Amino acid sequence: MIRLNPKMTEKIVFFLLLVATLVIVIPVMLITVMILTNGAGTLSWEFLTQPPRLGMRAGGIFPAIVGTVYLVFGTLCFALPVGILAAVYLSEYARDNWLTRLIDIAIINLAGVPSVVYGLFGLGLFVSFLNFGTSIIAGSLTLTIMSLPVIITASREALNSIPQSFREASLALGATRWQTVRRVVLPNALPGIMTGTILALSRAAGETAPILFTVAAFYLPSLPTSIFDQCMALPYHLYVISTQVPNIKPGIQYGTALVLISMVLVMNVVAVLIRTHFRKRKLW
Amino acid sequence: MSQDDSVRMKTAIRIENFNLYYDQFRALSDVNLEICERRVTAVIGPSGCGKSTLLRAINRMNDLIEKVRVEGQIFVDEAPVYGDHVDLVALRRKVGMVFQRPNPFPLSIFENVAFGLRLHFHSSPAERMERVQKSLEEVGLWEELRDRLGGFALNLSGEQQQRLCIARAIAVRPDIILMDEPCSALDPVATQRIEELIRFLKKDYTIVIVTHNMSQAARVSDETAYFYLGKLIEMGATQKIFTAPSKKETEDYITGKFG
Numbered sequence: 001m002i003r004l005n006p007k008m009t010e011k012i013v014f015f016l017l018l019v020a021t022l023v024i025v026i027p028v029m030l031i032t033v034m035i036l037t038n039g040a041g042t043l044s045w046e047f048l049t050q051p052p053r054l055g056m057r058a059g060g061i062f063p064a065i066v067g068t069v070y071l072v073f074g075t076l077c078f079a080l081p082v083g084i085l086a087a088v089y090l091s092e093y094a095r096d097n098w099l100t101r102l103i104d105i106a107i108i109n110l111a112g113v114p115s116v117v118y119g120l121f122g123l124g125l126f127v128s129f130l131n132f133g134t135s136i137i138a139g140s141l142t143l144t145i146m147s148l149p150v151i152i153t154a155s156r157e158a159l160n161s162i163p164q165s166f167r168e169a170s171l172a173l174g175a176t177r178w179q180t181v182r183r184v185v186l187p188n189a190l191p192g193i194m195t196g197t198i199l200a201l202s203r204a205a206g207e208t209a210p211i212l213f214t215v216a217a218f219y220l221p222s223l224p225t226s227i228f229d230q231c232m233a234l235p236y237h238l239y240v241i242s243t244q245v246p247n248i249k250p251g252i253q254y255g256t257a258l259v260l261i262s263m264v265l266v267m268n269v270v271a272v273l274i275r276t277h278f279r280k281r282k283l284w
Numbered sequence: 285m286s287q288d289d290s291v292r293m294k295t296a297i298r299i300e301n302f303n304l305y306y307d308q309f310r311a312l313s314d315v316n317l318e319i320c321e322r323r324v325t326a327v328i329g330p331s332g333c334g335k336s337t338l339l340r341a342i343n344r345m346n347d348l349i350e351k352v353r354v355e356g357q358i359f360v361d362e363a364p365v366y367g368d369h370v371d372l373v374a375l376r377r378k379v380g381m382v383f384q385r386p387n388p389f390p391l392s393i394f395e396n397v398a399f400g401l402r403l404h405f406h407s408s409p410a411e412r413m414e415r416v417q418k419s420l421e422e423v424g425l426w427e428e429l430r431d432r433l434g435g436f437a438l439n440l441s442g443e444q445q446q447r448l449c450i451a452r453a454i455a456v457r458p459d460i461i462l463m464d465e466p467c468s469a470l471d472p473v474a475t476q477r478i479e480e481l482i483r484f485l486k487k488d489y490t491i492v493i494v495t496h497n498m499s500q501a502a503r504v505s506d507e508t509a510y511f512y513l514g515k516l517i518e519m520g521a522t523q524k525i526f527t528a529p530s531k532k533e534t535e536d537y538i539t540g541k542f543g
Contacts, residue, residue: 171376174373
């Protein structure tokens with residue numbers, strides 16, 4: 001057994017900690033660099049605004065971009081109100097009883113469900129049982145259910161960070177619970193709720209499995225015209241051109257990946273900007 | 285104040301055989317007392333004696349805490365405070381509250397004072413402005429803040445914030461103001477000025493003030509109630525409590541033998 005002196009141990013520990021941290025950074029760098037170097041050349045106005053041609057070996061990815069935007073927007077429309085209302089109920093109204101604890105467990109478990117299971121669940125409930133067919137609404141609702149645990153958890157944290165003294169002041173003035181929530185608690189919690197929601201949506205934007213059976217189309221000649229239409233979507237399109245289309249130029253695949261991660265990155269940056277802006281302003 | 289005076293005074297708050305439990309713990313035991321209209325009543329006693337609990341029982345702020353149970357009754361203006369048909373909104377409009385730490389909303393100065401008005405009155409902007417001005421005048425803030433009513437309330441000094449909280453409470457024209465150690469977060473000079481304000485406000489409002497500061501109770505109040513371990517030990521004219529208390533426990537506390 002070799003006894004190391006403390007200085008030596010310190011150096012080894014420092015080195016191990018640094019390596020562990022680099023393990024996180026290196027893949028991010030590699031992904032970014034590889035996609036940028038291989039994909040940037042493909043990016044063009046035509047690539048962003050034209051539908052695919054020649055069995056997706058040429059043309060652009062416009063329908064997939066539009067489809068993903070629709071899906072993110074649809075998910076926002078369902079997930080934000082439900083998420084906020086559920087978080088308000090849990091943080092402001094619910095007492096600590098068996099029902100609240102059951103809901104807590106359900107939320108934690110929902111967050112742990114694999115995304116392909118959400119896809120199959122969406123197929124069963126929205127596509128078949130509710131008869132929405134493979135459609136934007138079915139896909140958005142599936143992504144909504146997947147995003148809800150994150151949105152609810154982030155919203156509850158935002159609500160819990162509002163000092164109790166604000167609630168007391170409002171109630172003592174004769175405000176009802178709901179007036180207190182609407183006029184005092186929610187406006188101050190909104191930045192935190194928005195940050196959490198955008199992060200959850202950026203995650204939903206990149207998911208493939210939940211949209212696989214519920215909305216995504218292999219190829220569509222025209223854009224969807226109603227929420228009951230199918231649409232193309234970037235993650236699924238990327239999967240398709242990477243596995244189902246032989247003899248395709250790799251530039252198209254990398255270009256598609258670049259567009260997808262750029263969208264996700266922009267959403268994350270917006271979320272971070274909202275957070276830093278309001279953190280600077282925060283005065284209590 | 286002589287005995288005859290207090291007989292003529294109208295009772296604002298009457299507390300009858302009142303018990304309050306936090307789960308199993310009995311925080312208030314068989315409290316009976318009457319608080320007179322347009323007087324300052326101080327509630328004193330060592331930490332944990334139930335004085336804040338009593339104050340929060342009057343406007344039912346204790347409802348926010350789980351597992352609170354009460355027995356007995358409190359009457360505000362002869363109307364019961366506890367019961368299934370009590371209108372909490374009406375009660376809290378009548379009984380305002382000022383807290384230990386100044387807690388203005390993260391809004392403008394104007395919107396802080398107008399908060400209660402927006403809840404309870406359908407007034408025009410002009411009427412609202414008038415009400416806000418009047419409330420700020422009453423607490424002595426109008427002259428210094430009249431030109432920056434749109435300013436952020438949390439940028440004010442601690443004393444200004446506490447005055448603003450008092451203005452916010454009186455804007456809805458309550459009959460009673462409950463003050464829970466309103467000066468404990470303020471420096472001595474600010475404390476002195478808030479005490480002056482309390483003495484000034486009693487011409488229009490019934491004030492109940494909880495304080496751990498005995499000299500403050502002696503300075504601002506007309507009557508004093510001394511609590512120990514959830515029980516009312518003695519209540520009477522402040523002057524009498526501080527000079528010739530009738531109970532030994534009160535005397536020990538007043539003279540600083542413990543507490």
